[in-house]
Amino acid sequence: MNSSLLFMFKYIKQKRWFLLGYLALVLESLTPIIAILLQRDLIDKVFIDKQYQQFHRLIVLYAIFFFGPKLWFTVRRVTFFHISYHLQMSLTKEFLLKIYDLPAVIFNKEHVGKLLNHIRTDIAEASDLAINKLLSDLVKSIVTILFLAYLLAQLSLIMLVVVITVAIIYYLLLNKFGDKTKEFSQRVKEQKAKVSITIEESISAVREIVAYNRQDWQLKNYEQKFSNYFKAIIKEALFKVKILFISEPFLYGTKLVVIFFGAMSVISNQISLGEFVVSFTLVNQLVTELGQVFEQTLIGRRLVASVECIQSIMGQESTKFGLIDFNGEIESIQFKNVTFSYLADSAPVLNNLSIDFPIGKKIAIVGESGSGKSTIAQLLLRVYSPNQGEVCINGLPVTSYGEQYPDKISVVFQQPHFIPSSIKENLVFDQKYDQLQIENACTEMLCHNFIVGFPSQYETQVGERGISLSGGQKQRLALSRAILKNTEVLILDEATSALDTETEFKVQQNLDKLRKGKTTIIIAHRISTIQNSDLIYVLDKGKVVAQGTHEKLINESPIYKKLYTVQLS
Numbered sequence: 001m002n003s004s005l006l007f008m009f010k011y012i013k014q015k016r017w018f019l020l021g022y023l024a025l026v027l028e029s030l031t032p033i034i035a036i037l038l039q040r041d042l043i044d045k046v047f048i049d050k051q052y053q054q055f056h057r058l059i060v061l062y063a064i065f066f067f068g069p070k071l072w073f074t075v076r077r078v079t080f081f082h083i084s085y086h087l088q089m090s091l092t093k094e095f096l097l098k099i100y101d102l103p104a105v106i107f108n109k110e111h112v113g114k115l116l117n118h119i120r121t122d123i124a125e126a127s128d129l130a131i132n133k134l135l136s137d138l139v140k141s142i143v144t145i146l147f148l149a150y151l152l153a154q155l156s157l158i159m160l161v162v163v164i165t166v167a168i169i170y171y172l173l174l175n176k177f178g179d180k181t182k183e184f185s186q187r188v189k190e191q192k193a194k195v196s197i198t199i200e201e202s203i204s205a206v207r208e209i210v211a212y213n214r215q216d217w218q219l220k221n222y223e224q225k226f227s228n229y230f231k232a233i234i235k236e237a238l239f240k241v242k243i244l245f246i247s248e249p250f251l252y253g254t255k256l257v258v259i260f261f262g263a264m265s266v267i268s269n270q271i272s273l274g275e276f277v278v279s280f281t282l283v284n285q286l287v288t289e290l291g292q293v294f295e296q297t298l299i300g301r302r303l304v305a306s307v308e309c310i311q312s313i314m315g316q317e318s319t320k321f322g323l324i325d326f327n328g329e330i331e332s333i334q335f336k337n338v339t340f341s342y343l344a345d346s347a348p349v350l351n352n353l354s355i356d357f358p359i360g361k362k363i364a365i366v367g368e369s370g371s372g373k374s375t376i377a378q379l380l381l382r383v384y385s386p387n388q389g390e391v392c393i394n395g396l397p398v399t400s401y402g403e404q405y406p407d408k409i410s411v412v413f414q415q416p417h418f419i420p421s422s423i424k425e426n427l428v429f430d431q432k433y434d435q436l437q438i439e440n441a442c443t444e445m446l447c448h449n450f451i452v453g454f455p456s457q458y459e460t461q462v463g464e465r466g467i468s469l470s471g472g473q474k475q476r477l478a479l480s481r482a483i484l485k486n487t488e489v490l491i492l493d494e495a496t497s498a499l500d501t502e503t504e505f506k507v508q509q510n511l512d513k514l515r516k517g518k519t520t521i522i523i524a525h526r527i528s529t530i531q532n533s534d535l536i537y538v539l540d541k542g543k544v545v546a547q548g549t550h551e552k553l554i555n556e557s558p559i560y561k562k563l564y565t566v567q568l569s
């Protein structure tokens, strides 16, 4: 539990707020103790010694100290909630940063729904447990116990021994049940993650589910996952009840023992009646606080389970890139004997591949579906690294360059994503361009006209709660974004596949004009898209089987000729 707390502590940005929180906590713990002492004076001085003049003073003080804890409780709660919400935010930010930094191969294993569940459930729960339960409630119980034990030691050592015995029994119970509590909590989490994944899939695959009339099947799937989750919850609840059955009886037993010893001491005139009432109240409160410590420490095991889930991602090694500055221009791009497979035990997707991309030219990669075209782009973008061989720029492996590297190369994918924001925000992506530049790029990529057709024009919201764009509109917007960025190398991975032939032709013409003298790598199925490229590579099963211009390949490459003639018919 300590290491989990330490892990969480690293991400707390509001450490100064603890001062206020702990001040309120100490005052909150102190005030009931003062109230107990006032109670003793009330009995001994007013009722037994008949000092009635003290009565009003004691009642007023009692009233003040009765309401005191409520005020300090509120201050403590608000302060710690503030810290926990900020912790949740900073931990989520770190988690997202980590996801951006992880090698893409991890996402073959990690389901998006599971990652979302880590953020929604584990980070939220860990922040709440660490701050509100452990660093606040648990510390409050421990401070109260220390005050109460000190006071009790002045009044009755025997009763203090009884309390220490209770503490030892609780400690033994903790050792017995602690690990099991964590185990049950982990099982609940696993099942809950599966429910989340199923819900996420049910929504993201909604078109397919409805089109194939598989609603009942999907609901059954969900029901099954939910039933497993429910079973795990019930098992956890039953286990908690079992602990309660064991821990509760001895709490009452303790109180009986205290009453017995206290009464004997009053009868034998060892302590006054006031002292007996105070000692009993003290012990009562001490035992209750010990029970709280026991419960909160068990809850702390849930923190361990949540932190372990978060660490399963945060603990993974980030992609390591070098630190070489990339100040000059790109002068060469080469794949040198590159072999690559996505999964360790699967056949290579790229097979001892060597390609040279001439700088300042338009280069195309064609080939049948699954031949490895997009994989080439992924390696160039450093999303994956080769198993053998090297992808080099200016003679050095792409992984050796520092953070300027992504500013040199941009990409437009077949299915571009947009953040839920305005069209303009999506185009500029946190860069500074004036409106004229934006409109020019959009005019060249044939999207200005449809954008100004929307009532809010460039301020139109896209994505959630905004308008839906067609596949072709999305592609043209993504192309405009790339044109604005205007990097030395531009990769177009089926970036115009959703456009009709006429629009695609115009877009390609404008692209050729804008990219003149710059390196553009085009991955495409349609030969008409790449026909005028300076150099075309034909890929088959991860190998280059032919290269040249369109005219040369038509005559020399049967694969290229087949691709071309099939599309003509």
Ligand SMILES: Nc1ncnc2c1ncn2[C@@H]1O[C@H](COP(=O)(O)OP(=O)(O)OP(=O)(O)O)[C@@H](O)[C@H]1O
Pocket: 108, 342, 343, 349, 367, 368, 369, 370, 371, 372, 373, 374, 375, 376
């Ligand atoms: N993330 C991935 N994990 C595992 N295998 C993958 C992954 N991405 C692609 N593959 C596999 O790698 C092979 C090559 O894929 P790639 O996307 O590079 O082909 P492509 O030529 O671009 O195909 P297409 O023209 O259909 O887009 C395919 O067999 C594909 O199943």
